Amino acid sequence: MSIPGRLVAVLASATALAGLCGCTVQPPDAEGKHGLPVHIRLPSSRGPGPARPPSDPPAASAPAASSVPPSASSVPPSAPAPRVLWSRGDSGPGVRELQARLRQVDWLFDGPTGSYDDLTERAVSGFQGKRGLPRTGRTDMVTWQRLLAMTRPPGKWELYLMGGQPADAPDPRCLTGRVLCISKTTRTLRWMVDGRTVSTVAVRFGTESTPTREGVFHVYWKSRHHVSTLYHSPMPYAMFFSGGQAVHYSYDFAARGYAGGSHGCVNVRDEAAIARLFDEVGVGDKVVVHW
Template sequence: MAKGTENEQVRELQARLRQIGYFHRSPTAFYGALTAEAVTEFQRKRELPATGSVDETTWSRLVGMTRKPTENELRPRTTNELDTPDPRCMEGRVLCISKESRTLAWMIDGKVVSAMDVRFGSVNTPTREGTFKVDRKERTWTSTLYHSEMPYSMFFSRGQAVHYSADFAARGYNGGSHGCVNVRDKARLAQVFEQVRVGDKVVVHW
């Protein structure tokens, strides 16, 4: 396993690293920079080659120190920890959305006002990455393509929006969106919806 890998073994890797204090967020199944840093630190402490990638020796050592993760450890319902904000999020009014930590931070002038867990599109319908602007807001909306309810929608990229998802609230990360950024905390999103203005920046990044 190395940077760019995305599968269930990576999810298990992250859960095991979390058990012993090297990974401080909910497992995402994506091997990004944060996972590589955690692996590197684990390797250093055990005097293994600090490559940041997982070879057979590293995996065996980790498995020997940890237990098989439970379903709740693999897909916890607890709030994910925020990443260090992307530099593009540090000025102005921004919905700063991280695919690696699966979080949305509503930020004003570099300060986090509110944060929440989010879920993204599947492999076939990915959430687009980049810098966008909120082009419209809809307190109540039904998808014209998928006929699903999308309360508190903030559209930012050709039909993709940040919105509340009852499915995400019920099933967690066992499901996925059709490209939108799903939020499961309806009350928190409702508060942010009232604050966000059309024209505010949206940054979607790893």
């Protein structure tokens, strides 16, 4: 084949290849020195990527993990508040033990009375604050467990330091007539009429050096505003039953409880109760002091 004929064949082949690849062929004026096109674009060895419409917005980047708020289901529930055992206004043996234990650690100086009053509330609040607990003044399970770990079980007299101990069964000698039935075991005085208990009060007795006599006596004298001629101490609502020994109100018993003692008399710390008793008991009524 002549040179012009071969040139025509080459150009025909290039034109066919360009049609298959979508490329363009430069016009004849851009030929090389051999008359071949110099800007033939060949297809890439990599396949074309997926097409994206020009109008699509750029994909938004995902927010950082720390900026995503946790869902309600993923937040752990807060610990429940400890159960409250006793609070102001409550009463009973549990409160009495609480007060006795607070006395052991010097957070309470009155009582025990068995009633959760303002003094008990302040003592509990102080105990809580000292140990880093919420100062609620209410005795919850956490506060109670901490107090138990620091104290010992209170004894009988610690629980009833200010009186209030349940009375025992009345002495058989108290079951007839009008009787002041006085128990040294439970430190209580029952006012009884024909075997029925009308009222009960806490009492205190004489010390070891001046003990209260035991036995059956009778009220022989009453003195509402009595003052002891021997000790020069007031003895309001005195009801004498054996020599100089009497049932009467005691300011010292009201203030100090069983930390003190009498010179043989039967002390009452509840002034309102002894005032009523003074009006009801008559000269000649029986007095029984027993264990």
